[in-house]
Amino acid sequence: ATQRRGYHEKVLDHYNNPRNVGSFPKTDDIGTGLVGAPACGDVMKLQIRVDKETNTISDVKFKTFGCGSAIASSSYLTELVRGMSLDEAAKIRNTDIAKELCLPPVKLHCSMLAEDAIKSAISDYYSKNPKVQKTNLAGT
Numbered sequence: 001a002t003q004r005r006g007y008h009e010k011v012l013d014h015y016n017n018p019r020n021v022g023s024f025p026k027t028d029d030i031g032t033g034l035v036g037a038p039a040c041g042d043v044m045k046l047q048i049r050v051d052k053e054t055n056t057i058s059d060v061k062f063k064t065f066g067c068g069s070a071i072a073s074s075s076y077l078t079e080l081v082r083g084m085s086l087d088e089a090a091k092i093r094n095t096d097i098a099k100e101l102c103l104p105p106v107k108l109h110c111s112m113l114a115e116d117a118i119k120s121a122i123s124d125y126y127s128k129n130p131k132v133q134k135t136n137l138a139g140t
């Protein structure tokens, strides 16, 4: 009985107790990603707070208007990216999220929303802090 009403229990856990719900004021250490899923119209907003010294994600919040899988995907994503460098976080694939939450194929686009959201938040941060990206690129 790991499934109830078609949702895996990990999805239900995140859906019932979503982690890191909320939003930050848009200061220049915050990257905001706002993305939508064309398939269903669901919307996810993800914000990261970046530690400028280490270029890592020190805090993260989300708001998702969407299905249980989208909420679970964003909640799990916030746990995953906290403490990651921006480079690491940019490599997260929706399949990593889908696998952790045991999402069925029809719900794969819900985890895609989370991948799009973190990528969009990172690029927003870089667009506000162009020097950081330059330093980074020079260092690789």
Ligand code: FES
Binding pocket: 040, 042, 066, 067, 068
């Ligand atoms: Fe119904 Fe996404 S399609 S919530």
Ligand code: FES
Binding pocket: 037, 039, 040, 041, 042, 066, 067, 068, 069, 070, 107, 109, 110, 113
């Ligand atoms: Fe569209 Fe889940 S059904 S995000």
